[in-house]
Amino acid sequence: MKVEFLDYICHKNRVLETIKKPIMGWVCTYTPVEIIIAAGFHPYRIIPSTDPSLANSYLDSNFCPYVRSCLGEVLGKESEYADNLIIVNSCDAMRRLYDAWRHYVQGTFIYLLDLPRDNSAKDIQYYQDNLQSLIDGLEEKFKIKISEDSLYQAISVCNKTRELLAELFDLYINEKVSLSAVEFLQIVKGSMSFPQEEYNGLLKKFVKGVKIEDKILSDDSQIENKSKILITGTIMDDLSIAEVIEDYGGKIVFVDMCTGNRYFQNQIPLKTSKKINNNPLRLLAEYYLSKTPCPRMMNLEKRWEYLLKIIKENQVKGVIFYNLKFCDTSFFELPIIRERLQKHKIPSLCLEGEFTSSTSGRIKTRIQAFLEVLEFAG
Ligand code: SF4
Numbered sequence: 001m002k003v004e005f006l007d008y009i010c011h012k013n014r015v016l017e018t019i020k021k022p023i024m025g026w027v028c029t030y031t032p033v034e035i036i037i038a039a040g041f042h043p044y045r046i047i048p049s050t051d052p053s054l055a056n057s058y059l060d061s062n063f064c065p066y067v068r069s070c071l072g073e074v075l076g077k078e079s080e081y082a083d084n085l086i087i088v089n090s091c092d093a094m095r096r097l098y099d100a101w102r103h104y105v106q107g108t109f110i111y112l113l114d115l116p117r118d119n120s121a122k123d124i125q126y127y128q129d130n131l132q133s134l135i136d137g138l139e140e141k142f143k144i145k146i147s148e149d150s151l152y153q154a155i156s157v158c159n160k161t162r163e164l165l166a167e168l169f170d171l172y173i174n175e176k177v178s179l180s181a182v183e184f185l186q187i188v189k190g191s192m193s194f195p196q197e198e199y200n201g202l203l204k205k206f207v208k209g210v211k212i213e214d215k216i217l218s219d220d221s222q223i224e225n226k227s228k229i230l231i232t233g234t235i236m237d238d239l240s241i242a243e244v245i246e247d248y249g250g251k252i253v254f255v256d257m258c259t260g261n262r263y264f265q266n267q268i269p270l271k272t273s274k275k276i277n278n279n280p281l282r283l284l285a286e287y288y289l290s291k292t293p294c295p296r297m298m299n300l301e302k303r304w305e306y307l308l309k310i311i312k313e314n315q316v317k318g319v320i321f322y323n324l325k326f327c328d329t330s331f332f333e334l335p336i337i338r339e340r341l342q343k344h345k346i347p348s349l350c351l352e353g354e355f356t357s358s359t360s361g362r363i364k365t366r367i368q369a370f371l372e373v374l375e376f377a378g
Contacts, residue, residue, distance in 0.1 A: 001209040005202065006183055009190035015044070016080045019195060025081035027070060027097070028088040029258040029294075030115050032131060032284045036086070037154035037196060038146050039138045044081045045192035047237070047259070048073035052355050058100050064093035064326050065355035066235055071097060074105050084109040086134070090296050091329050109141050117298050119289035128285035135281075151280035155268050157196045164203045165191060165264035168210075173253055173314075177210045181242040181252035188263055226251035227374040228314055232307065232337075233257050233322040234294060234330050237355045241322060244364050248371040253314040256307065257322070262292050296329040303333065304340060311346060318374045319348040320367070324355060347373060 016023075024041035026033065036043040052065035054072030061068075074082040082105050087098045089112055098112045114130050116123035135146050165188060171177045172184050187206075191199055229250045231242070236259045242252055255261050268287045292306055293299045310316065319341055323330040334350060341348045349370040351363055 001206065005206045006186060009194065010186055015193045023081045023084065025085040028090045028094065029263055030088045030090060030288050031086050031113065032288060034151060034154040034158050034284060035131060035134060035146070037157065038150040039144060041084065042195060046070050046081060047189060058104055059096055062326050063096065065324055066237065067093040067097045069355045071100055083107040086111045086113055089114045111137060116289065124285045124289055127289055128281050131281045131284055148280055152270065155270055155280060155283065157200065159267040159270065160200045161191050161196060162264040162267050164200060164207060168207050169261065171211065179210065180246055182239045185236065185239050185242060185255065185260060189259060227317045227371055228253045230254045230256065230310055230316045230319045231322055232319060234324060234327055235259050236322060237353055244367045245371070248368045249375065250371050253316060254310045258294060262294060265292050295333050300333055300336060304337060307337065316346065318370060319346055321348060321350040322353055323350065324353045347377070
């Protein structure tokens, strides 16, 4: 069961082959995929595997490697998702990607969605208005009508994905099923590109099947002996980082990244909210701006409170920062968070990612050494 499911979701091109609807690419998890689904498109998160340097003659080489890899993946090539793309104005790199995409890739619908940095009432209203502008843009460009019902339907489909991922994470974290962090993160990644309803069906079957197959493992002792690790950063391009941590006896108890736990935290409280204010755009604006902030939201105190809560709840022994090179937003908070961790006697390790598909030997050695320190620290 597990092997078949993972084999099915890990074949990237299989996704693009199976999709029948027009594709709308997206890059940042502040993109309301519910609107893409309600508009009749297939939301496809671009997580490229192209060497970022391929875009160096279009974007400066000291630019975020994720952004350069996204552009490099479509330059001069036919690609199903190059034509329609929503870019959230999450950082300078994303703005430049928007400019470069419009200039070099062109496409039919390339949209920059502005995102406030906090979630005050004014910010929520502002984001709600931006979501309305996005809908107006889609309706006008594609001569479609996006109804409230289709938005509510899309919200419940996405809620289901979050619910299933959260359930699977709970089984993983309590070692109730034999699932590695790498496998779990592959499943999260699959949920960002496969057709949502199809994926929910597959995932539901998988969660049910893996429970039966593993007959709910009961031996808790394994968890106790492992060093519990929190990984934090923006986007995890290369899952072998997680593999190395597990190979050297670490247990990843939380992945504070947009390719990890931040993607499926919480749900839109559809039932209650629908009665209070029946405006789905309000629900979306409130949800996306109130979910766990990424470093880009510049809300350091909120991020620290949240990280400390995870550390305490999961008895985290060590924190690994995995930041992509040149990602100003994550490096902005790094020294401050590290200093506070030190005060709480929580060792931390900072790794820089280059968005290339291989983890260097140097990084592996550093992870190994870090886990040994944690082990001896007892
Ligand atoms: S990784 Fe950092 S620099 Fe790159 S797109 Fe995300 S927030 Fe921006």
